[in-house]
Amino acid sequence: MLGFRFQEQKLAKTPEEATQTMINNLPEKTGKSLEQWFALIKSKKLSKHGDIMKLIKGEHGVSHGFANSIAILYSRQAKGAPSNVEEIVAAQYAGPKAALKPLYNEIIRAVKGFGKDVLISPKKANVSLRRNKQFALIQPTTKDRIDLGLILRGVPVKGRLEEGGTFSGMCTHRVRLQSKSDLDKEVLNWLRQAYEQA
Numbered sequence: 155m156l157g158f159r160f161q162e163q164k165l166a167k168t169p170e171e172a173t174q175t176m177i178n179n180l181p182e183k184t185g186k187s188l189e190q191w192f193a194l195i196k197s198k199k200l201s202k203h204g205d206i207m208k209l210i211k212g213e214h215g216v217s218h219g220f221a222n223s224i225a226i227l228y229s230r231q232a233k234g235a236p237s238n239v240e241e242i243v244a245a246q247y248a249g250p251k252a253a254l255k256p257l258y259n260e261i262i263r264a265v266k267g268f269g270k271d272v273l274i275s276p277k278k279a280n281v282s283l284r285r286n287k288q289f290a291l292i293q294p295t296t297k298d299r300i301d302l303g304l305i306l307r308g309v310p311v312k313g314r315l316e317e318g319g320t321f322s323g324m325c326t327h328r329v330r331l332q333s334k335s336d337l338d339k340e341v342l343n344w345l346r347q348a349y350e351q352a
Contacts, residue, residue, distance in 0.1 A: 242276040250297035268349045289352035302329045304348045
C-alpha cells in the first residue's frame, strides 16, 4: 500500500498529498498501478516525456492529467528521486540515519493512536503531521537525533520543551529525541496536546 492517508479530508492539500492521492487513484482511473505503468514504460524503452505521453494517453486512452503525472513520476524515478511517500521516508532514514528509523516508527505508532483524522505527509527532509492543520514535524536532523517540532499555543518553553522558531518557522516548540526511551509520557502528552489544538 502506498502512503499513509488514514481518512480523506476536505483540506487544502500539499503537493505531496495531491500526488499521493493521484497515485492511490491510478488503478481505478487508469486500470494500472503506478508500478505497472512504470514497468510498461520501461519495457518500451521510453525516456522522453512526449513519447511516454503518446504511449499512455494515445495508446491507452488515459486522461491528460493522469498521463502527465505518470510521465513526470517515471522521469523523476529514472533520475533517482523517490516516487512515493514510503520511498521518501526511507530516503530520510537511509545510511547513517538508519538507526533512527525505529524511533520514527514509534512516533508514528503513537500518533495513529490519537485518531483516524491524522494525516502523515512526508516531505523531502521531514514528515509533517496534520489534523485540521499541521500540529507537529518529525525531522532526522543528525545521525543520532530526531527533532520533534510541535505547535503548542500558550505553552511555556521549559526544560526539554525548547523554543522551536530556530528549528522550524512553523513550530512553536522542539523536543530532541535520541532513543525510544526519550519518547516518554511527557513527550507523548505534548504531542497529543498539539494534536488536540490542531
